[in-house]
Amino acid sequence: MRALNIAATGMAAQQTRVEVISNNLANMSTTAYSARRAEFADLLYQQPRLAGTVNAADGTILPAGVQIGMGVRPSAVTFDVVQGAMKATDAELDLAIDGKGWFEIEAPNGEPVYTRDGSFKRTGDGQLVTSEGYALTPNIVIPGDTRRVTVNKDGEVYAIFDDQVQPQLLGQITLVDFVNERGLEPIGSNLFRETAASGPPNVGAPGEDGRGVVRQGYLEESSVDAVTEITELIQAQRGYEMNSKVVTAADQMLAATTQMR
Template sequence: MAFDTAISGINAASADLNVISNNIANASTVGYKTSRAEFADVFATSLLGAGGNAIGKGVSLSAVTQEFGQGNISFTDNALDLAISGGGFFQLSVDGALQYTRAGNFKVDREGFVVSNAGSRLQGFQVNSVGDVTGQLGDIQIDTSLLDPNPTGLVDLTSNLDSREVPPNVPFGGPFDAFALPPTSPDPSSFNATTSTTVYDGLGNPHVLSLYFVKTATPNQWEVHSLVDGVTTSGPDTLTFQSNGQFDPLTLPVEVNITGWQPLNAAGVGTGADPQDITVSLSDTTQFGTPFAVSSVIQDGFAAGQLRGLEIDSTGIAFARFTNGESRALAQIALANFNNPNGLQPIGDTNWVETFASGPSNVGAPGTSGLGVIQSAALEESNVEITAQLVDLIIAQRNFQANAQVIQAEDAVTQTVINLR
């Protein structure tokens, strides 16, 4: 009967309308992927198959597939808004069960975990104590505690001592103590050049390390004296240059070693930090006929730091920035891909779960093994094309109306047969 065939057509057109309306409704849903209704014709068959002149029995909905094409990327002001440029899915954990999504509008919950709007925890590769990324997957957590201070152990100084200088007329003297009564300090007429830098003790307290350079009567020879917070710590150490203004390579490295330095506070009392050793590297110092100048001073200590911001690079590594100028890797976002993404089962909240049809997930770092890269402070928009959906809507409406006309025609034929006498 044509009634059954037309009804199957109406059901198919209704399913098409449902899919299209769902696409239009999610045109602004972050990470949403367009769905498409796919149909197949129906034939009545016997044990030996259909006859040569078999007439179809209508249409059936064979599948609703999703198109995982790239959506447009829009930029935001939130560093935890993440977009994938290329293939792959974010991996989420919901009480240990894994889900997958392209929606990257994440936030931090009260425990510091990076979560989706539904509370699912973003997964990533963990880092070890020195900030190296490991292969261990787990929840990404933002540690908001203070970054422990690091005592200064090495100071690397690059400078030039003016070879035209003459030895001072006033002896340098010492040792000096800024906390003595009365305090003592170097006479400005007793040295040729000086420079200072900040160093840190084990509690993160800053201290001032000062170096004083004194030209001696011996050609190409200098003395260097070191003071921390105005207290003599070492010296004099002798620096001997070659006639070309550089150190003899056989004498490298040239260092000033401060041993057993006891950190003091502003009152001259110990800060409570342990005594520490500091090595001052002067191997890059030169003696040319130009004014004294310091090119760079690099030291490896820092004070305690409070979390100030978060940055995520294209490889998915999340860096925490602290108020002391340091940064530290917290984790690397993991991406997952599938041999058959269309086999994934949508479960709502723009999430999918793995199925037998999709195959197991292939997890890796962004930018590797065909996976896309991460764009921070950005979101992937829905890939729904509204214009195309409206055209499809007209086609589905026409199909519905056409099948309804078939029912009307069949009804008219049936009435004619009934009215036969």
């Protein structure tokens, strides 16, 4: 009976949906995390009788056919880069992107990767790095005798020294944007990798060509909405239960057929 297989695909789909929801809820406190969403597509159809064919009995055209669906499958798990709320931290190396854009990071293997998590740290050499120790690109090095660091909305990093009146420009943080941000590949640690689907990175100064600006002393919070996720979780649970009832009903029908024979 096809109903068993069809309901099984429905249960598997709802299980995938719950897994995505659970990952969203687990990352409610992850800096700059964008909520994921599971998307589904129907499977192929068996068509014992096609619409538009000629009725052999009288030669009329059939206005409708017989189409029996084979179930559902996951088609994608996507994310929209929806900016989370700005959380004030007052830490001079906490940077948030207000608008579109990504920070470029150099992975240990030299590969460029991208993040919106601006909770930067300073190494013993004064280099700006992520919490995982990956260097920010372009490289910014803060001298050891720096009293204070300021970053303006254009990404310009200045160091203030005790023996100097004017701040010293250390460099400018650039931002990267993509034609299709959904095509980026998440690799963990709040990092993403360029793919053929995302298109090549477009590097430029903050505030130019639609890119956001940099806010010092802020971090971007997760965009996960707990109420929405719980509602989705309840819907997924009900969908799983209904598909399991289909399995039970189909099993009972098969048992009744077997007893008749």
